[in-house]
Amino acid sequence: MDAPSNKRAADGRVPADGRAPIVEAEGVTKRFGSTVALADARLKVMPGESHALVGRNGAGKSTLVNVLTGIFPPDGGEVRFDGRPAPAPGDRDAWRARVACVYQKSTIIPELTVAENLFLNRQPGTRGVIGWKRMRREAADLLATWDVQVDPAREAGRLSVQDRQFVEIARALSFGARFIILDEPTAHLDNAEIERLFVRMRALRESGVAFLFISHHLQEVYEVCETVTVFRDARWIATAPVADLPRADLVAAMTGEATELGREGGRREPVTAPVRLAVSGLSGPGFSDVSLEVRRGEVVGLAGSSASGKIELAETLVGLRRPASGTAVLDDRPVPFGDVRKAMDAGIGFVPRDRHAQGLVPELSVGENATMTVAGRLGPFGVVRPGRLRAEAAAAIGDLDIKTAGPDQPVNGLSGGNQQKVVMARALATDPGLLVLINPTAGVDVKSKEALLAVVDRVRADGTAVIIISDELDDLRPCDRVLVFFHGRITAAHPAGWSDRDLVASIEGVS
Known part of the structure; x- marks a missing residue:
């Protein structure tokens, strides 16, 4: 898998065969502070081509899309359309005439x-x-x-999700754009709608329209794309014809070598303790007919793309959503759907996917945030006694090694890792029988990540059942099993000892 040829004619822009790429990025870099979002990114898409851009979360795909659509100016490198430099930043009419992006979340x-x-x-x-x-x-x-x-x-x-997509594509074409970026276009489509989308893409390609197709479902890349470019760790890794690239090689390019040190999940014996959580035939928005069991002291991971249904299932179990059908039983009692307070009372602890929007009250103190779930036991008749609150919070601070001036410090003054520890402390304060963690180490430093995952090993030893839902493979390494969601259903199960390559292949639907 070599880099695409950069051979050009005498003007320095048009390839020797006379066809200019509809878009070309060379040596593109982008930084946000100390974070390198793109390093030497490159891409070349020809007229009438369907070109896939793939990579794991954090690979740099979204940043490149923002550069290609004029939202972010690159810090280095060059972007050209039809052999000519990209429009000036802020010239929205010129950008719309060249490129459009149909996002997973509709702009209609x-x-x-x-x-x-x-x-x-x-x-x-x-x-x-x-x-x-x-x-x-x-x-x-x-x-x-x-x-x-x-x-x-x-x-x-x-309109249906698919018809909204078609309207967005028609709107882009009406501005004169002949380069369309499709960002996870099939995430909310059924099989018939996906095929209809592919038929429309093939028809538009015959008229010279080019597509950049971004998807976590790699089998779709093989169905509809001619060329694929792989990004990993903010860098270009490879570009190759899809027909010449075996699926195993594509997954390997996305993940790196699966045999590197620390790239396998920990090996453990299967858990044989009594079942603590039993889910049967659960269906709701985003997932369908899900059945699973989690035993005492067992850690089960849920993996899948952002639209796979794994988060919707987790939020149903903790009371944030109501299912359409099915049951869930925790310690021989039905899980109370649609009521977070009742779910906590039933023994479910929860770390939400976004600590800023769902996990913290920034105006309150560390102590108030950490004890919010047990305020009723901090004083008589619903009146919280400050001394009890501080004592309970101090115990949590010591237990999780939260770096803070004390329980009275405003929580918004903590680092991201320590804020996440406060959210974890609040989930643990009720002594849950089931702990549900969504992206538990998102946006934290390495040391905080290790500390948060160490909590999982500690609570499992006490018999707590744990479900970890994450896009980060490292978050799933403590798991005894990882269940893979694909289009709302469990399609694979990996015991401890899985390799990155095998797990990612299941997530991308090519196992």
Whole structure:
């Protein structure tokens, strides 16, 4: 897998075969403070090509997309469209005429009609008066040109996910863009919708439209793409024709060598203790017919892409969501869905995926945050006694080695790692029988990560059942088993001792 050829004609821009890449990035770097988000990134996409960009979380894909769409200026290197330098930063019209991104989260405004979305901020009319009939007529013509079969007068919020994607693509093409970035376009589509999307992509490619296809589902790369570029650790790793690249080699390029020191999950004997949590046929938004068991003292990991359903399942177990069907039983009692307080009372502790939005009250102290789940036992008749609060908080601070001036320090004055320890302390304060951790080490330093994962080993020794949901492979290494979610279902199970290559292959759907 070699770097793509950079051979050019005498003008220095157009390849010798006469075809200029529709987009080309060379030596692109981007830093945010001390963080290197891109280092020597490169990409070349030809007209009419479907080109995949793959890599694990943190590989640099999103940063490159932001550079290619003009959101971030590169700190170094060069981006060219059709052999010419990229537009100046801030020239949004020029950028829209060259590139568009259809994100996983739609940018369509649901309260507006399809026509209004297509011509937002450029409505046809005279003297400031919008020509509504003309706009609907031009919208119908635009949709027909690109074979998008939706009613221009329909409210966009009533469209299917896929039709919203097609409207976004049509809008991009109407500006003149012939390079479309699809960011996880199949995450919320069923199999029939995915095939329909691929049919439309193939038809548009025949007219010269090029796609950059970003997906965690690698089998889709083999179905719809001609070329694949791999990023890892903010760097370009390889570019190769898809047809010449075995799936195992692609996964290896994404993960690095699976035999490196520390690249395997810890090996342990299977846990044979009594079942503590039993989930049967659970279905809800994002997941379907999930059944699993977690035993006393067992740590089970849930892996999968961001839209695999793993987080939705976890948030259902802790009371943040209600399922459509199915059951969950913890210590022989039904799990109370849809009520976080009742879930805590039933013995479920929880570290949410975003400590800033869901885990902390920044205006309160370390002690108040750490004891929030047990405020009822800190004084009579619901009145918290400050002495009891400080004593309980001091015990948690010592237990988790939280670096703080004391229980009264505002929690927003702590480092990220210590804030996460406070969130963990709050989850442990109720002595849960089941501990659910979503991205438990996100945004923390290495030392804090080790301390947080050490807590898992400690509580499991006391018989607590633990579920870890994470995008980070290192978070899953303490697990006795890792269950892989794919399109809302459990599709693979890996016992302790898994390799990065095998687990990632299951996550990407190529195992």
